[in-house]
Amino acid sequence: MRTANRHNYRQTAKEKEKLSLLTTPISLPVCEIITIGSELLLGQIQDTNSTFLAAELARIGVDVRFRTSVGDSSEDMTMALNSALGRSDLVITTGGLGPTEDDLTREVVATVSGVPLVFKQELMDQIDAVFKRYGYRMPESNRKQAYIPEGAEAIENPVGTAPAFVNKIRGKPVICLPGVPRELKYLWANAVASWIKKRFALRENMVTYRVLKAAGIGESKVDTLIGDIIRKSQNPKIGLLASPGEIKIRITAEAKDKEDALRLITPLEQEIKSRLGNKIFGVDDETLESVVSRLLLARGLETVVLETFTCGKIAERLLESIESPVRESMIIPRYDDLARCFSITEDPPCIEEVTSVARGLGARYARGVGLVVIGFLRKQGESYYVDGRAAAAGEGLVKTYSWTMGGDPAMLRQRGTVIGLNTLRLGLISAR
Amino acid sequence: MRTANRHNYRQTAKEKEKLSLLTTPISLPVCEIITIGSELLLGQIQDTNSTFLAAELARIGVDVRFRTSVGDSSEDMTMALNSALGRSDLVITTGGLGPTEDDLTREVVATVSGVPLVFKQELMDQIDAVFKRYGYRMPESNRKQAYIPEGAEAIENPVGTAPAFVNKIRGKPVICLPGVPRELKYLWANAVASWIKKRFALRENMVTYRVLKAAGIGESKVDTLIGDIIRKSQNPKIGLLASPGEIKIRITAEAKDKEDALRLITPLEQEIKSRLGNKIFGVDDETLESVVSRLLLARGLETVVLETFTCGKIAERLLESIESPVRESMIIPRYDDLARCFSITEDPPCIEEVTSVARGLGARYARGVGLVVIGFLRKQGESYYVDGRAAAAGEGLVKTYSWTMGGDPAMLRQRGTVIGLNTLRLGLISAR
Secondary structure (H helix, E strand, C coil), X not given: CCCXXXXXHHHHHHHHHHHHCCCCCXXXXXXXXXXXXXXXXXXXXXXXXXXXXXXXXXXXXXXXXXXXXXXXXXXXXXXXXXXXXXXXXXXXXXXXXXXXXXXXXXXXXXXXXXXXXXXXXXXXXXXXXXXXXXXXXXXXXXXXXXXXXXXXXXXXXXXXXXXXXXXXXXXXXXXXXXXXXHHHHHHHHHHHHHHHHHHCCCXXXXXXXXXXXXXXXXXXXXXXXXXXXXXXXXXXXXXEEEECCEEEEEEEEECCCHHHHHHHHHHHHHHHHHHHHHHEEEECCCCHHHXXXXXXXXXXXXXXXXXXCCXXXXXXXXXXXXXXXXXXXXXXXXXXXXXXXXXXXXXXXXXXXXXXXXXXXXXXXXXXXXXXXXXXXXXXXXXXXXXXXXXXXXCCEEEEEEEEEEECHHHHHHHHHHHHHHHHHHHXXXXX | CCCCCCCCHHHHHHHHHHHHHHCXXXXXXXXXXXXXXXXXXXXXXXXXXXXXXXXXXXXXXXXXEEEEEECCCHHHXXXXXXXXXXXXXXXXXXXXXXXXXCXXXXXXXXXXXXXXXXXXXXXXXXXXXXXXXXXXXXXXXXXXXXXXXXXXXXXXXXXXXXXXXXXEECCEEEEEECCCHHHHHHHHXXXXXXXXXXXXXXXXXXXXXXXXXXXXXXXXXXXXXXXXXXXXXXXXXXXXXXXXXXXXXXEEEXXXXXXXXXXXXXXXXXXXXXXXXXXXXXXXXXXXXXXXXXXHHHCCCEEEEEECCCCCHHHHHHHCCCCCCEXXXXXXXXXXXXXXXXXCCCCCCCHHHHHHXXXXXXXXXXXXXXXXXXXXXEEECCEEEEEEEEEEEECCEEEEEEEEEEECHHHHHHHHHHHHHHXXXXXXXXXX
């Protein structure tokens, strides 16, 4: 039921052959990610590490075919490692490199490799230096972290105490990374990505993605407008991923280099953009909030936000970048308080009143635009609904939107947030 | 490096024997969760389904030992299913039950079982009814969803179009659930949990958890205060899970029923509570915001929140429940605006000024308490730091806190949010 961008592996053999007539044939290395830690199996934490690694590996052209999580058990880790080695060209593990007794990755990898653990003085010095930098004396237990399997290549970790390493088992690299997300990301960016690219002779951008992002349009409407292109797409392949209020259209091309890939992608991208028009708000890493911030800053404008049922998510998204165009933000969750503060007389308020509130808020600052999103969750059977009103006004700009929608509170908040940001965006581009 | 609540499987055989002298011996069924969808392998979405299932399975006494994600490929799904059947008593899959061509779970399960797919008129009628309810005509492609492996037990899905089913393969149940989180949760609560409990004759609460939650204290301080209890704990077993600003202390007991488990847990819980005092803010499902809301509502108080660098996360957490004590919330991200609006004269402001702002905000409402959290992210090399001030004041209540902390912006926001909520909580309990 999840609509998504899917590689259809069943077609690999036949289709790849056909595509090879169009583009240089590509054989992507197959990777398995193993995340280690009983907290993952108890559902205590989200496994964000493997999501991060999966996205990064896809970006550099590695085909992640399996992700596995195991607990802190030698037996289970051994089983997972062996089965990964049987079906992949590359294995990446995260976690289990800490100083405590239940951190077992080093031991398991050494055992599966059939080698002993060896002490590395240079790792010990580096761990010691991390403690010194923070003004602590290294506890004896951290000595354990200076051991790696004999023959393994150490990856120094200047941002934490867990050195990572690469060991070859049956000719296949097993890269063991720490479980702390910040350390993992640092090591990925500074050592691991380039190591993998070199080892598998990955050329830059053999697989190139372009993601078009749309708001203010439903999934079925997108399908009506571009379904024909999606269904006949092969290389580039087009997939949809919908979340409340936003749709991602992903164009994936395989070619011998980025230039060739873009030559395949660009005509499709143009066609989709022309069919969807201003529903497309951004490309690739752009977010609704980054686009709105950019549009505001480019015009020297700032914004004041007033929200009700969205609980501050609009302001939060606009505030997440360090350079933010938000001067002030308010949440007034109840109708009575809102009516008193802003002379609103109806519930749901009429769009004129909402627009006038937005204009008033914008006028608090010299180059201010007000953004107001008003609505109140009301129960209807087991579900909720909202009668929503959004207005962006100020500095010659006016854009409004009224809607009604039903669902669970979290989804309604998320959709309301997208609608609010998108209303401001549409106001800004139409005022161009 | 992740500090967490970990089962140490290596000890299973030996330790279980020892524990069996104390408590009734327990053999938990071993489960593997397989989540299906190429979007998971591309890192496009977080796998929240397996986190949900893992937590729920742990709750009813099922031992999740592996989690695997595979793409929409028959070959990879078959491999994952076979390896799961080899090492588990129960397999749960999510995803791949939709109407489109790349939804392959039905086919793969039938093939691995060695049976054909069969059409079920009652499922067809139920799918048709879902479309009718939303006023649509069922597309022909959805007919595919009325097929399940011969001999499988259907699980009707009244909240979506993907019926789920259970099939036995080599005597082991394979439960196939849809990938849409809302449908998955509905089916879990209304059919699947009870099915599993019955099938494995799980008595209520053979494994009982109690989670104590602490704020305003670091992990190393917790270790100093209760490390001796943690290290000697076996049944109950104690584990720590730290996140920015908050620490969870999990007490896990295995016993023949909940009453016996609580008899094991209670003395430890009391001891930990007495050592940590008011650092413990809640138990089990309680959150900092639910505790603060409860304390406010119980005293007939409401709150007005002013934030800077926390970007509205304090208000958001307090607003997430439908019954919220927040009357008004503001974010003013820049020092100059804040200084002008609230007559603040220093940066960082002195705690007296912050307290007076809090008192003024609280006074806007009859039984109002102001909560103010002020700080500004400043760069220091590659990192950021904040000089923070928090004050809760109004209705005879005053509590303040000043601190300095460094790190990345997201972590600083999260910790600032916890500090703000905790300051209000400490104010409310000391005003009792």
